[in-house]
Amino acid sequence: VKLFYTPTSPYARKVRVVAAEKGLGDRLELVACDLQAPDEEFLAANPAGKVPTLLGDAGQAIYDSPVICEWLDSVIGGPQLIPESGPDRWAVRRGEALADAIMDDAVTLMLERRRPEGQRNNALEQARTAAIGRCLDALEREIPAWPQLTTLAHIGAGCALGYLDLRLPDLDWRAGRLRLSEWFGDFSGRPSMRATEPS
Numbered sequence: 001v002k003l004f005y006t007p008t009s010p011y012a013r014k015v016r017v018v019a020a021e022k023g024l025g026d027r028l029e030l031v032a033c034d035l036q037a038p039d040e041e042f043l044a045a046n047p048a049g050k051v052p053t054l055l056g057d058a059g060q061a062i063y064d065s066p067v068i069c070e071w072l073d074s075v076i077g078g079p080q081l082i083p084e085s086g087p088d089r090w091a092v093r094r095g096e097a098l099a100d101a102i103m104d105d106a107v108t109l110m111l112e113r114r115r116p117e118g119q120r121n122n123a124l125e126q127a128r129t130a131a132i133g134r135c136l137d138a139l140e141r142e143i144p145a146w147p148q149l150t151t152l153a154h155i156g157a158g159c160a161l162g163y164l165d166l167r168l169p170d171l172d173w174r175a176g177r178l179r180l181s182e183w184f185g186d187f188s189g190r191p192s193m194r195a196t197e198p199s
């Protein structure tokens with residue numbers, strides 16, 4: 001199984017943590033991508049040219065990160081990260097979506113901030129910052145209600161928070177969110193999280 005990724009992509013990190021938690025180990029071949037100069041094999045696999053993109057052993061391409069995570073969870077052995085049915089399934093999928101929303105807004109905000117002064121869209125930055133704050137507040141409320149196991153929701157949340165630390169530390173996401181801060185402190189010590197820390 002081949003994974004096209006970049007070391008700092010939070011979506012790719014989510015997939016790498018899922019693979020590690022599933023015990024995929026060396027069977028996951030990591031292929032670092034240059035998104036400014038994507039190579040042909042990568043673009044043939046995913047016409048959108050986004051990481052993460054996975055190529056299965058039979059050459060089948062799988063994207064984007066929610067689909068890859070579900071695929072890994074269903075075809076690889078190891079602990080189940082997405083409950084099969086019942087209320088827990090929807091709590092986990094919703095938690096995953098919440099984490100993905102933080103990643104989407106954080107990437108948008110980071111790119112906007114990199115634009116030259118004068119071309120930056122302040123209204124957009126304010127709206128995305130406010131959305132990140134609301135999603136973090138929801139995580140602070142919801143995390144205690146998630147299944148008491150490692151699930152895809154926990155992995156997504158861990159990767160989203162790690163990305164905020166990397167790219168938007170000034171947002172100070174821990175302020176006023178004690179439970180989430182403590183939870184992240186524990187969760188980021190997992191071997192799967194430590195092995196995938198953005199460099």
Ligand SMILES: N[C@@H](CCC(=O)N[C@@H](CS)C(=O)NCC(=O)O)C(=O)O
Binds near residue numbers: 050052
């Ligand atoms: N919804 C996608 C988002 C993936 C994504 O936006 N990846 C970024 C890197 S963090 C990317 O590949 N950007 C390159 C581009 O948009 O051309 C997923 O969950 O996989």
